[in-house]
Amino acid sequence: MTSKKYNKVAVGGTFDKFHDGxxxxxxxxxxxGNEIEIGVTSDAFGGLKxxxxxxxVRMGNLKSFFSDKSNFIIVPLEDPxxxxxxxxxxxxxxxxxxxxxxxxxxxxxRSSKGMKPLDIVVVSFVLxxxxxxxxxxxIRSGEINQSGNFIK
Numbered sequence: 075m076t077s078k079k080y081n082k083v084a085v086g087g088t089f090d091k092f093h094d095g096x097x098x099x100x101x102x103x104x105x106x107g108n109e110i111e112i113g114v115t116s117d118a119f120g121g122l123k124x125x126x127x128x129x130x131v132r133m134g135n136l137k138s139f140f141s142d143k144s145n146f147i148i149v150p151l152e153d154p155x156x157x158x159x160x161x162x163x164x165x166x167x168x169x170x171x172x173x174x175x176x177x178x179x180x181x182x183x184r185s186s187k188g189m190k191p192l193d194i195v196v197v198s199f200v201l202x203x204x205x206x207x208x209x210x211x212x213i214r215s216g217e218i219n220q221s222g223n224f225i226k
Contacts, residue, residue, distance in 0.1 A: 083107030093220035
């Protein structure tokens with residue numbers, strides 16, 4: 075395996091209505107990390123966002139998308155931090171502008187425990203046809219599809 079910038083990288087999300095923004099976020103993690111841990115919000119935690127696919131379905135979508143890769147694990151997230159506040163082996167976390175504040179909180183928690191802060195890699199949103207970000211909420215509402223195109 076080719077050595078990447080980081081040995082162990084975290085990335086997390088709800089990953090409902092798996093779309094191009096999710097693909098960019100996750101692909102970035104794979105580009106920079108040798109080992110990727112993907113946290114997927116549990117049904118209880120993710121359900122706070124409304125009517126979303128089950129955690130099992132969302133995890134299955136990720137496994138299908140990365141069927142050609144073996145350097146990752148998918149774990150359920152019961153809170154915004156996952157294992158990043160316990161596992162000292164993480165070196166970086168990949169986030170969007172929206173979730174960057176959570177990564178900053180994670181680093182505060184890690185520092186308070188004497189752990190090394192994570193490098194925070196911020197990935198810009200993928201924009202839909204109208205110049206606004208693709209989001210699962212917009213897809214659920216029938217406004218756009220997973221590629222950000224208008225649905226008539």
